[in-house]
Amino acid sequence: MNGLTVRFWGTRGSIPTPGRATEKYGGNTPCVEVRYDDSLMVFDAGSGIREMGMSWLDEFSGRAIDATLLFTHLHWDHIQGFPFFACAYDPHNSFTIYGEDRPNAGVEQLLSGQMSGDYFPIPISAMQAQIAFRTVSEQFDVGGTTIKPFPLPHPGGALGYRVEADGSVFVFATDCELDQIATNHEELKDNHLAPRQYSPELLEFFRGAQLLVIDSQYTDELYQARVGWGHNSIATVVDLCTQVTPDMLALFHHHPQSTDEIVAEIADETAKRLHHEGQSVLVFAAREGLTVKVEKPKPAPALLATS
Secondary structure, eight states: OOSEEEEEEEOBOSSOOOSGGGTTTOOOOOEEEEEETTEEEEEOOSTHHHHHHHHHHHHHTTSOOEEEEEOSOOOHHHHTTGGGOGGGGOTTOEEEEEEOOOSSOOHHHHHHHTTSTTTOSSOGGGOOSEEEEEEOOSOEEETTEEEEEEEEOSTTOEEEEEEEETTEEEEEEOSOOGGGGOTTHHHHHHOTTSOOOOOHHHHHHHTTOSEEEEEOOBOHHHHTTOTTSSOOBHHHHHHHHHHHOOSEEEEESBOTTOOHHHHHHHHHHHHHHHHHTTOOOEEEEOOTTOEEESSOOOOOOOOOOOO
């Protein structure tokens, strides 16, 4: 598949949830692979990165791997797969790792911390690949793509990423509670369905995406008991999308207690509301193993009437 493509390896939020009730959309925590020509990028290293790494070992079959890993933030569900990323233990491979420094430590120190003896039996020094750590601050390029980070509202902070290549735009915005930075935030406390108002900068970050992957962990009802926890509701996602009009919308960071049936219901409700608002966006729930080409989707063929 040529051009900019996205593959989901982990779509669940908070904690891995294996089992029959989550086998359709997956129980692994966040990991998203992005390819553009020969460039390999990975967003977050939740438990899904383990299976991705095993797949790469089969695909590259001893050839050196050169890839870029970008962290949205360093909460446990977004880094817990990193120690199990098999490709990082091969000295022939090279990885550049981007993330935000925290007040007390940088990305390298924090990733090393979870692999210290108290938490994990193998130290980060056992990873023999060539690893370079970079601090995200502003726009940068990776293998023919332009990466634009943007701060998102989440406890402790998080980054969204906008990836642009040859007119294709992919926006990855997991772990965000956009109501917290709406300019009419106080109004939304009393009326969750009130129209949201956002800064021009935030809208510009999201606008024009062929594929938007966004945190949609809560139903509107559950969100009322989780305000401040850092995740979006259906109403928030619908309101944003009516303003920035993506071509495709992938709902992401599924609640650990959401069964496949509930995830499907959230996707159906989101699509119904957007279509009611006159939006033609293609809505689906992200699921493990799904690969999507970042382009405007082709309309479904018209069905011919038969006599």
